[in-house]
Amino acid sequence: MDLLVNTVSTISILAIPALILFIVIYGAIKKVKIYESFVEGAKEGFNVGVRIIPYLVAMLVAIGIFRAGGAMELLARIIYPITNLIGMPAEALPMAIIRPLSGSGALGIMSEIIKTHGPDSLIARMVSVMMGSGETTFYVLAIYFGSVNITKTRQAVPAGIIADIVGILMSVWLVNLIFN
Amino acid sequence: MLNYIWASLIVIGILVAVWSDWHEISTNKYHNGEEYPITLKLEDTSVLPLQKSFSYGCTVFIDDVSGMSQHANLIPSDGNHGILRIFVDENTPPLWREIFTAQKRSDYLLAHIRWDGDSANSLSAKMKFEPVKFVHLNAVTNDGIIKYAKIAVELAIGLIGIMALWLGVMKIAEQSGLVAKIAGFLKPVMTRLFPDVPADHPAIGSMIMNISANILGLANAATPLGLKAMEELNKLNKKLGTATDAMCTFLVINTSNVQLIPATVIAIRAAAGSSNPTEILGPVIVATTVSTVVGVITVKLLARMQIFKKELS
Numbered sequence: 001m002d003l004l005v006n007t008v009s010t011i012s013i014l015a016i017p018a019l020i021l022f023i024v025i026y027g028a029i030k031k032v033k034i035y036e037s038f039v040e041g042a043k044e045g046f047n048v049g050v051r052i053i054p055y056l057v058a059m060l061v062a063i064g065i066f067r068a069g070g071a072m073e074l075l076a077r078i079i080y081p082i083t084n085l086i087g088m089p090a091e092a093l094p095m096a097i098i099r100p101l102s103g104s105g106a107l108g109i110m111s112e113i114i115k116t117h118g119p120d121s122l123i124a125r126m127v128s129v130m131m132g133s134g135e136t137t138f139y140v141l142a143i144y145f146g147s148v149n150i151t152k153t154r155q156a157v158p159a160g161i162i163a164d165i166v167g168i169l170m171s172v173w174l175v176n177l178i179f180n
Numbered sequence: 181m182l183n184y185i186w187a188s189l190i191v192i193g194i195l196v197a198v199w200s201d202w203h204e205i206s207t208n209k210y211h212n213g214e215e216y217p218i219t220l221k222l223e224d225t226s227v228l229p230l231q232k233s234f235s236y237g238c239t240v241f242i243d244d245v246s247g248m249s250q251h252a253n254l255i256p257s258d259g260n261h262g263i264l265r266i267f268v269d270e271n272t273p274p275l276w277r278e279i280f281t282a283q284k285r286s287d288y289l290l291a292h293i294r295w296d297g298d299s300a301n302s303l304s305a306k307m308k309f310e311p312v313k314f315v316h317l318n319a320v321t322n323d324g325i326i327k328y329a330k331i332a333v334e335l336a337i338g339l340i341g342i343m344a345l346w347l348g349v350m351k352i353a354e355q356s357g358l359v360a361k362i363a364g365f366l367k368p369v370m371t372r373l374f375p376d377v378p379a380d381h382p383a384i385g386s387m388i389m390n391i392s393a394n395i396l397g398l399a400n401a402a403t404p405l406g407l408k409a410m411e412e413l414n415k416l417n418k419k420l421g422t423a424t425d426a427m428c429t430f431l432v433i434n435t436s437n438v439q440l441i442p443a444t445v446i447a448i449r450a451a452a453g454s455s456n457p458t459e460i461l462g463p464v465i466v467a468t469t470v471s472t473v474v475g476v477i478t479v480k481l482l483a484r485m486q487i488f489k490k491e492l493s
Contacts, residue, residue, distance in 0.1 A: 005461065008396065008440050009443065012397055015393075015398060019349075023352050023356075027352040027353070030355075030357060037351045038349065040351055041347040042351075044347050045340050045344025045345070045347050045348075046340050048411075050336070052339070056332040057333065060331055061325055062193070064331075065194060065197075065324040065325060066192065066193035067323075068320045068322075069197030069319065069324065071196040107448075110445070114449065119452040120456070124449075125460055128448075129460050129464050131442065141182070141431065143407070144406060145431070150414075150427070153181065153428070153431075154423045154492075155482035155483055160432050160436070160475065162475065163436040163471045163472065163474055163478065170466065178462070
């Protein structure tokens with residue numbers, strides 16, 4: 001495990017400088033006017049940033065309302081009897097709900113659980129796996145589709161949600177299987 | 181579907197807040213209007229008589245609870261009235277703490293008091309907390325709506341610099357033919373995943389780079405490369421504003437998280453003193469792989485359904 005972590009983290013550190021270096025040198029060899037090309041491409045950066053603003057505001061405000069009003073706690077209380085059956089502790093449920101909605105919110109819940117229950121408790125391991133294997137689905141949907149002005153998202157949303165649910169269920173099952 | 185989810189988040193969020201507030205008001209959770217008999221002892225008795233609008237350090241004793249005291253500042257107003265700023269500490273009772281949290285003052289609990297006559301160094305008085313109402317609806321407005329609208333713009337603006345960088349770098353890679361070359365490496369996989377994207381299209385190269393950056397956990401590079409790929413995919417889109425099958429598949433790969441090493445999670449576990457911070461790695465890799473595979477299969481199956489098909493035509 002440690003070997004894998006070390007290898008991947010070394011590659012991660014080297015990746016960006018190495019990639020930029022390689023692309024620039026390759027471009028120069030292929031006689032591309034690298035500086036001019038770079039600037040030409042980079043011009044779009046501002047437009048993309050501005051283009052995603054309305055989509056991001058719409059998505060984040062809706063998620064903000066849902067979180068701030070206490071709806072998450074209520075939802076957790078309603079579906080608790082079901083999740084209890086599959087071996088998910090009540091404290092881990094808010095994590096499962098928040099993971100696709102808010103990255104910072106999920107990180108906060110994970111840190112809180114690790115602090116209260118200790119990092120090597122079953123529930124802390126479970127939320128760590130949920131955190132590591134999940135993604136902020138709705139943020140990704142908002143900016144990726146927003147950047148090309150797409151509002152009709154077709155099968156992306158249901159498939160994304162199903163993948164999220166599978167990820168959560170797998171986390172619960174695997175953690176119970178390995179650590180319990 | 182996004183329409184329904186969006187509406188549900190807003191409607192459920194606000195209705196739950198209204199219901200919670202109504203519940204708290206009807207059960208008077210915060211004991212609004214309750215009067216507490218208290219005794220105030222000034223820290224410095226040489227300041228008497230009290231003057232309006234000055235602030236006096238004092239200790240508050242609650243008459244009904246023996247042995248409980250709180251530090252506070254007394255700010256007298258007209259007559260025998262004034263306000264009390266109580267500093268919350270470890271002695272503060274739970275209900276008061278809740279009122280403190282709900283009042284949202286930075287470091288004190290606000291109460292109104294009136295006392296009977298100026299006495300030497302202690303005042304016996306009646307104290308009422310500033311009433312607390314609509315905690316959840318206030319939270320929705322301030323912590324939900326206003327805060328998140330601001331965060332959204334900050335996130336988008338924060339993306340501009342790194343976005344410009346990668347779009348610039350990608351332009352060089354594109355014009356030098358590198359993107360097309362990268363696309364060639366994984367041709368068999370990519371043509372299967374994205375059958376309606378030509379194998380030599382620049383979108384393929386961008387998608388490969390985005391997925392690689394995601395696997396390595398390079399969020400700063402992955403998002404700009406992903407947005408670049410979306411732009412390329414959109415060039416193949418015959419119905420602007422509607423997602424193509426390729427876009428949906430690409431999105432699901434991104435939302436199901438293909439990251440190999442969750443560096444943040446491991447760092448937090450290590451900082452919390454875990455005996456083996458990386459022990460979660462095995463289940464993370466399995467869970468994320470299974471969810472990605474299921475996601476891709478689902479998105480492919482759903483693409484065949486009439487209800488999603490007809491949106492394209």
